[in-house]
Amino acid sequence: MRALTLPFILLGRGVLGGLRHAGALSLFALRGLAGVLRLPFHGQIILSCLLEIGFLSLPVVALTAIFSGAVIALQSYTGFSHYHAQNAIGGIVVMSITKELGPVLAGLMVAGRIGAAIAAQIGAMRVTDQIDALSTLATDPVKYLVTPRLIAGILALPFLVLVADILGVAGGFIVAVGKLGFSPALYMHTTFASLHSHDVLVGLLKAAVFGFLITLLGCYEGYHSRGGAEGVGRAATATVVASSILILAFDYLLTDLFFTA
Amino acid sequence: MTTSSPIARQDTMTDQPRLRIRGLKKSFGDRTVLNGIDLDVPAGKSTVIIGGSGNGKSLLLRCILGLIEPDEGIIEIDGENILRASRRRREALLGRIGMLFQNAALFDSMSVLDNILFGLQAKGSGGSRKEQEQEALNLLSRVGLGAHVAPLNPAELSGGMQKRVGLARALAGRPDILFFDEPTTGLDPIMSAVIDGLISSCVTRLGSTALTITHDMTSATRIGDHAAMLYGGKIIWQGPASTLMDSGNPIVDQFTHGRREGPIPTSSMTASSSTGN
Numbered sequence: 001m002r003a004l005t006l007p008f009i010l011l012g013r014g015v016l017g018g019l020r021h022a023g024a025l026s027l028f029a030l031r032g033l034a035g036v037l038r039l040p041f042h043g044q045i046i047l048s049c050l051l052e053i054g055f056l057s058l059p060v061v062a063l064t065a066i067f068s069g070a071v072i073a074l075q076s077y078t079g080f081s082h083y084h085a086q087n088a089i090g091g092i093v094v095m096s097i098t099k100e101l102g103p104v105l106a107g108l109m110v111a112g113r114i115g116a117a118i119a120a121q122i123g124a125m126r127v128t129d130q131i132d133a134l135s136t137l138a139t140d141p142v143k144y145l146v147t148p149r150l151i152a153g154i155l156a157l158p159f160l161v162l163v164a165d166i167l168g169v170a171g172g173f174i175v176a177v178g179k180l181g182f183s184p185a186l187y188m189h190t191t192f193a194s195l196h197s198h199d200v201l202v203g204l205l206k207a208a209v210f211g212f213l214i215t216l217l218g219c220y221e222g223y224h225s226r227g228g229a230e231g232v233g234r235a236a237t238a239t240v241v242a243s244s245i246l247i248l249a250f251d252y253l254l255t256d257l258f259f260t261a
Numbered sequence: 262m263t264t265s266s267p268i269a270r271q272d273t274m275t276d277q278p279r280l281r282i283r284g285l286k287k288s289f290g291d292r293t294v295l296n297g298i299d300l301d302v303p304a305g306k307s308t309v310i311i312g313g314s315g316n317g318k319s320l321l322l323r324c325i326l327g328l329i330e331p332d333e334g335i336i337e338i339d340g341e342n343i344l345r346a347s348r349r350r351r352e353a354l355l356g357r358i359g360m361l362f363q364n365a366a367l368f369d370s371m372s373v374l375d376n377i378l379f380g381l382q383a384k385g386s387g388g389s390r391k392e393q394e395q396e397a398l399n400l401l402s403r404v405g406l407g408a409h410v411a412p413l414n415p416a417e418l419s420g421g422m423q424k425r426v427g428l429a430r431a432l433a434g435r436p437d438i439l440f441f442d443e444p445t446t447g448l449d450p451i452m453s454a455v456i457d458g459l460i461s462s463c464v465t466r467l468g469s470t471a472l473t474i475t476h477d478m479t480s481a482t483r484i485g486d487h488a489a490m491l492y493g494g495k496i497i498w499q500g501p502a503s504t505l506m507d508s509g510n511p512i513v514d515q516f517t518h519g520r521r522e523g524p525i526p527t528s529s530m531t532a533s534s535s536t537g538n
Contacts, residue, residue, distance in 0.1 A: 124369075125368075128364060128366060128369075129362045129363070129364060129366035130366050130367075130368055130369070132323070132326075132328050132362070132366065133360070133362060133366040133367075133368070135326070135327065135328055135355070136326055136328075136355060136358065136359075136360040137379065137380055137383035137384070137430075138352050138353075138355045138356045138383050138384065139383050
């Protein structure tokens with residue numbers, strides 16, 4: 001009898017555990033966002049987080065975008081030349097980058113670079129009692145540590161994606177003109193003909209959502225880490241894995257919401 | 262003057278205790294760590310709580326500080342139950358408290374000076390930046406550290422110096438209640454004596470109320486006016502710290518004299534309490 005019920009028991013436990021985790025994460029997000037409404041306004045910390053998340057992530061995001069644009073141009077040329085549709089390459093590159101690859105690749109890069117760093121920073125503070133020390137100094141640790149990072153994530157990712165959009169198109173342009181022999185004017189014409197403000201804006205909206213998710217998960221996992229250095233390492237790993245999956249899941253949901261209507 | 266009944270002792274006291282705890286309970290799953298703590302901490306005195314590892318001493322401190330929500334009980338500061346206070350009121354009460362953590366818990370992203378300035382600003386200390394910096398240097402001087410350590414990062418300091426900086430930060434804003442979580446753990450005997458001296462001077466010179474958690478008997482008798490022992494989730498003994506080494510209670514005597522044989526099974530001293538977050 002027990003053998004028959006065991007799968008259902010395990011399934012039930014898994015579902016309840018997942019729901020409990022989702023509920024705790026949602027409440028944590030609300031606490032973090034509610035910090036915006038209360039003084040003091042930690043402007044200097046927000047600026048420092050913007051620098052860390054936005055400016056210092058520029059090189060890795062820029063390189064990823066340039067090579068992605070270059071690869072799309074190259075692969076599209078190989079496939080489209082069978083149908084004599086090579087002139088569509090500029091449009092394919094700009095649509096792929098602005099709609100999907102810009103936000104998703106920038107999100108994944110930032111999840112690896114920043115999500116893990118946030119989880120490690122806050123996790124180290126947790127296991128060395130620095131978060132408890134904040135509380136004893138009449139400072140709300142969520143408002144002090146989480147709120148500035150959430151704000152910085154929401155603001156920095158769209159900026160990074162805008163740069164990624166421009167550099168991704170530039171990467172495609174370099175390969176198309178430099179290697180495949182396209183006319184620069186023709187390539188730019190097809191690019192601008194396929195460039196729609198709606199695509200760019202939805203891409204930036206996706207980026208803001210991804211920025212929120214990455215910083216939220218980093219803060220949540222770090223804030224709740226325990227068990228010394230090993231616990232901090234687990235928090236960093238969990239942040240990268242969870243935020244990468246959530247980026248792809250939310251990308252699907254937002255694409256379904258904005259592009260299939 | 263010893264008693265096994267803290268509540269009976271309270272009835273004989275004329276002054277209201279600065280900190281009063283009644284029936285405090287906290288469990289993690291099916292493991293009860295605090296099982297009805299009754300404790301009075303008199304104002305302007307130094308109280309020491311001793312007990313073995315894993316007996317919930319640090320958990321008790323965290324409950325008092327509001328870092329962990331107890332399952333039931335009363336924690337009063339000057340007659341006001343902080344567990345029922347609004348968040349704003351609780352923050353105001355916390356503003357009267359200074360805390361030195363076991364590992365000092367200095368913010369490692371800040372310099373020594375900024376750590377102390379953070380304490381001053383968090384406690385609402387007024388004045389210009391220059392005045393606050395001067396106040397921070399005064400606090401450093403009070404704990405026996407020169408201005409040369411102000412620009413250093415906490416990682417550049419020895420354990421004893423970190424404890425002293427932690428004490429300077431705890432003293433920022435002139436708190437009238439000070440908590441010390443195992444202040445001499447990991448320090449050599451000379452540095453332990455220095456830290457003990459600083460704690461005693463906070464009580465005698467500043468008139469603060471101090472509550473220290475420790476299992477260092479030398480330190481407990483040196484800094485304590487009153488002492489209590491936590492065992493099995495309860496305060497099983499309290500009395501003058503001067504009688505700590507000769508309490509007449511077999512559990513306290515076994516612990517203070519470090520005997521293997523006695524009513525405390527050695528297996529109960531190995532488990533570490535899970536304090537959660």
